[in-house]
Amino acid sequence: MKKWQSKEEFKARVRTWAKKIDVNVRVISIRVMKNKWASFTVQSRLLIFNAELLKVDKKLGDYVIVHELLHFAVPNHGRLWKSLMRAHLGDYEGLEASLRKLRDSSIV
Numbered sequence: 001m002k003k004w005q006s007k008e009e010f011k012a013r014v015r016t017w018a019k020k021i022d023v024n025v026r027v028i029s030i031r032v033m034k035n036k037w038a039s040f041t042v043q044s045r046l047l048i049f050n051a052e053l054l055k056v057d058k059k060l061g062d063y064v065i066v067h068e069l070l071h072f073a074v075p076n077h078g079r080l081w082k083s084l085m086r087a088h089l090g091d092y093e094g095l096e097a098s099l100r101k102l103r104d105s106s107i108v
């Protein structure tokens with residue numbers, strides 16, 4: 001299992017994914033959140049990630065990052081979103097299950 005070294009490393013990864021997915025993110029913030037892994041605001045192009053993500057496997061961080069970034073273009077978890085998740089992450093459902101197990105959080 002590989003963990004993130006710092007907030008900066010995590011944010012750099014978000015920027016890399018944002019470029020790849022072609023999403024224009026303005027602000028990336030990492031803070032303590034109670035019930036969510038992440039949240040975003042389309043209008044202000046703001047992405048907030050739960051600081052707990054820094055303590056878990058990078059793969060799970062990737063899952064949450066891609067999950068949120070795709071929501072900029074696809075607001076639901078429908079067929080298009082699922083096929084994009086698969087294209088970027090492969091077995092994303094496995095990652096989703098691991099995250100659920102880790103903590104009973106609901107992802108936006």
Ligand SMILES: [Zn+2]
Pocket residue numbers: 067071076077107108
């Ligand atoms: Zn979602």
